[in-house]
Amino acid sequence: MKSEKNRLIALERIADARLNKSFFLDLSSLNLEELPDDISDLNHLIEIDLSYNFLSEMPKSISSLLNLKILNLSNNYISTINFTNGIHYLLKKLDISNNLLYEIPDSLEVLMNCDEIIFKNNPFLNAIPQSLRSYDIWYILEYLNLTKYKETQRHYETKLIFVGRGEVGKTTLIKVLKDNSVTITPGAEETTHGINIDHIDIDVFFPARPPHYNHYFELQDLYQTFTYEEVNEYEIDYDYHFGDNYLARFYETFLEMDEDEKVGFITTTDLGKQYKIKKEIKTNLWDFGGQEIYHSTHQFFLTKRSIYIFVWEPRKDGVEEEFEYWLNIIKLLGQNSPVIVVMNKSEVRHYPIDKKGYNSTFPNIAAFLEVSCIKKSGIRNLKFQISNCIANLPHLGDELPKSWIQIRDKLNKIEKDYINISEFKNLCSNYITDFNNRHLEHISDYLHDVGDIIHFKNSPLLKNILIINPQWATKAVYSLIDTIPIQKKNGVFEYDDMEKYLNLEKYPVETHIQLLELMEKFEICFKAVGSPSIYIIPELLSNEIPNIKIVEKIKESKDIFKFRFTFNFMPKGILSRLICKLFYLLNSENYWKNGVIFKYDSSIALIISDKLDKKLDIYITGQNKRDLYGLIKNELIQIFSIFNMIESKDFYEEIPCNCDVCSIDQEPHYFRNSTLKIFIDKSKNSIDCLKSAISVNISDLLFLYRNSNPNKSIIYNILSALSRLQGLSRSIETSEDSRNSYISDALSQSGIISKDQSRWGISSSGHSIGEPDIIFEETTGKFLTFYEGINLQYLNKTTIISHIEKIINKYDALGVAEKFLGCYCKTANFSNLSNSYYEFLQTFTHESIKFTDVQDITSEFTNYTELKIFKTYYYKSERKISLTHILINLQ
Incomplete structure (x- = not known):
């Protein structure tokens, strides 16, 4: 009965769409096993939703709808998708997630111009390394093609990022990790400006089971597992302690097995738990300068799939603020990457911290350690913990096309900071048969994602250059930020100034425009509209408000529209990024370190960042308040997504009460938008103001805030x-x-x-x-x-x-x-x-x-x-x- 009822509902909706020439057809959640009617004549349809049904294949009539732009087939049992070859489809978004696709359908090739294909939770993804599953469908298809019949190689390389305030000894600690015999002179280390990049090879012991085992590994590569305490207490030398005699008791049995039996023996017995395989891991060391002026810029290089070493030193003040900032920013941008908290200069003094409390709030903390670079104490423990963290990184051991690894290794040997796209094509064509532009995009996407190169393929200016030494680019950016004349001008500089402030041997004049484009891409600077050559770095703006009278006038306006965002943790640089995003709404120089005034049509917005109270206050006046509200909110939501921030968890949008008391109060009570939504979901029409105790209508309260998608002029x-x-x-x-x-x-x-x-x-x-x-x-x-x-x-x-x-x-x-x-x-x-x-x-x-x-x-x-x-x-x-x-x- 229910299935027949749903079938009739579907027929009714199809008939209604046919009669009214509708753009949208909703057939979701009807438990349909097939379409009850042929819809191939509905060429006026732009969007179809067929999600949450029991379809086993894409309905054939859909392949005839040439004007369709959005198609949702998610949450079905689809194993077959058939678009017609030779037809030009206008489809811009296709959702095929949560289906039974065991391979990528060949017919998707006709959708090469589709902007977005969502394909999560399909069986074909089981053959894809976790770290590559966020790429687009064409990238996944290319990966499968390259690995199905061709040679592959496991990727073992990672990044170790050292963060913390300035002068805590990050650079010195890196030196000691690389060479424990190096002589350390207190106070002799130069301050790190920007980012320094180095590398070290670390021996890491992986469990003798997939993905780290090799079907044909040498038996002498097996090592018995020891606990941290055993290693520390007995100072066990792995290479000396384990020889053929130690493992002889099962060697003979193991040697008699065929390869499949060996694999089964390793994965099903305690061998994979007790014994490990040693591999030498190239570990890239990123040393981040600790001065506060760098903090917002550093955020562009804090990445997932890394290990963080948060270095601090015991002092009388500022330790809690330091912990709050670095542990939170790593949590947001590192996405649960492991953190080792290292108290340096332990020979000088000790400072107690709430380890249990920090572990509870930040479960990605792997260890709390104390070291002294001068006495060389605690260094062994730190190395052990780093090796432990590396061994547990989920992306290590990813199986990649061998050609990608070869291209990557070749790039690392080129003694240049950057190459042009033609050079890169020639290099890739030596390793990939039938090399084409799609191959080029996929390998550059991967290398860009893991931080080996910087390449923006969609930028008209940057698409023809591959920066193969990222430190070359970061040094240029930080050189401009560190330049005293630019700092004295509050971040203002001109294009020709780069010849004065950059080393022309390292940064020839022809690269300056590309470096500027890179800074704009990273939202580090913006170009002043109407000036041929003036650029501004918002992080260097003055703390002084240029025109306090205009600010006060906006705040005191009777016809004012307020809202704000509050944060549990407020990352640095949110306002700077917003200024860079909306630079075209700056029609005056009314912007400063903690505030900005935007003008849009007949409306003006004042935004003030309050770091102490962790909030952004927004005031809007004029006739076009809703559209300007929508523009600002949309850009802020994009910025929050960059920081992986979630509403009601990391931030809250708040709107002021409109009761009689709050309407005339400079400090009204604010309601959280998420709270109002809960009231609406519970069919509550009103809510009490906590300042006046007056009940206010929720619908009236939200009226001005409903337009968040403005039709921007x-x-x-x-x-x-x-x-x-x-x-x-x-x-x-x-x-x-x-x-x-x-x-x-x-x-x-x-x-x-x-x-x-x-x-x-x-x-x-x-x-x-x-x-x-x-x-x-x-x-x-x-x-x-x-x-x-x-x-x-x-x-x-x-x-x-x-x-x-x-x-x-x-x-x-x-x-x-x-x-x-x-x-x-x-x-x-x-x-x-x-x-x-x-x-x-x-x-x-x-x-x-x-x-x-x-x-x-x-x-x-x-x-x-x-x-x-x-x-x-x-x-x-x-x-x-x-x-x-x-x-x-x-x-």
């Missing part, structure tokens, strides 16, 4: 892309096509669906819109607007008139409400050119085109002089339409 995305083009103008080809292509790529990476002339044709409505340089679409494919770009070295009225006429009369047959004309200027006197352009627009007349209003709206977006924005209005079919002219100097 396209002009901000265009300005962001143009500003980046302005900074990269020395490296991007000067042709209109090259500049337009860069703008289109930059917009696409920011989430805007944009297509340049090589990637578009007829609009989805079927009407031709001519051939503008870039068009913008909604996710449904609906045409939104377009952008035309021209080179302009002087006031060439003929060129300008020609483009205006094409935009309005040829391209704009549909009467688009807002369009854009970008002028790539290259002039020594931009002020004269932009003034002349503005005067020209004010007097512009051409046949049927007449501008009814011309406005200079530059001040709404920037206070720098090398960018001008003019908005012109005209009427078409009795509708008021705008054309925005953006002039940017690329001199």
